[in-house]
Amino acid sequence: MADHGVIDLSKKKIEEYVFLESQANWKRFYDFVVELNLKPYCFQHKENRYTCWYVGFVDVQKSYILHFKINKTSLALWFRRPQFLSKLGQEKTKSDNNYRYVAILSVDNTIKQILSDYVKAIEKPFYQGKIKPDQIDQHKNC
Numbered sequence: 274m275a276d277h278g279v280i281d282l283s284k285k286k287i288e289e290y291v292f293l294e295s296q297a298n299w300k301r302f303y304d305f306v307v308e309l310n311l312k313p314y315c316f317q318h319k320e321n322r323y324t325c326w327y328v329g330f331v332d333v334q335k336s337y338i339l340h341f342k343i344n345k346t347s348l349a350l351w352f353r354r355p356q357f358l359s360k361l362g363q364e365k366t367k368s369d370n371n372y373r374y375v376a377i378l379s380v381d382n383t384i385k386q387i388l389s390d391y392v393k394a395i396e397k398p399f400y401q402g403k404i405k406p407d408q409i410d411q412h413k414n415c
Contacts, residue, residue: 279316282312302384328341338395357395359387365383
């Protein structure tokens with residue numbers, strides 16, 4: 274069973290929310306997410322298997338617009354509102370249930386462009402109330 278909780282950066286460093294030894298370049302990606310005015314609010318992890326962070330706008334708690342999953346050797350970005358992906362984003366991501374995702378081998382310009390375009394496209398409708406925040410109610414600790 275996976276463990277869930279709130280990410281509180283006033284109490285712990287972000288590194289303490291990874292929960293596994295990972296060779297994936299998660300820190301560089303995290304820094305880019307922060308540059309886009311986003312932050313992780315909640316985590317889910319399964320010991321020695323993965324860590325997942327639910328990410329939203331810094332000023333709207335539980336505005337989960339994406340999440341990313343850190344494994345021991347890889348990182349994947351999941352778009353929770355895929356209709357806001359650009360053409361490039363649609364072309365470079367794969368489908369899984371209601372979401373689209375991309376494996377991040379490196380934080381290159383393509384990944385940065387896809388994420389920047391997505392945030393730009395979703396931001397205005399989100400703040401206008403046209404998009405309801407995702408609720409992750411099944412995670413009672415989040």
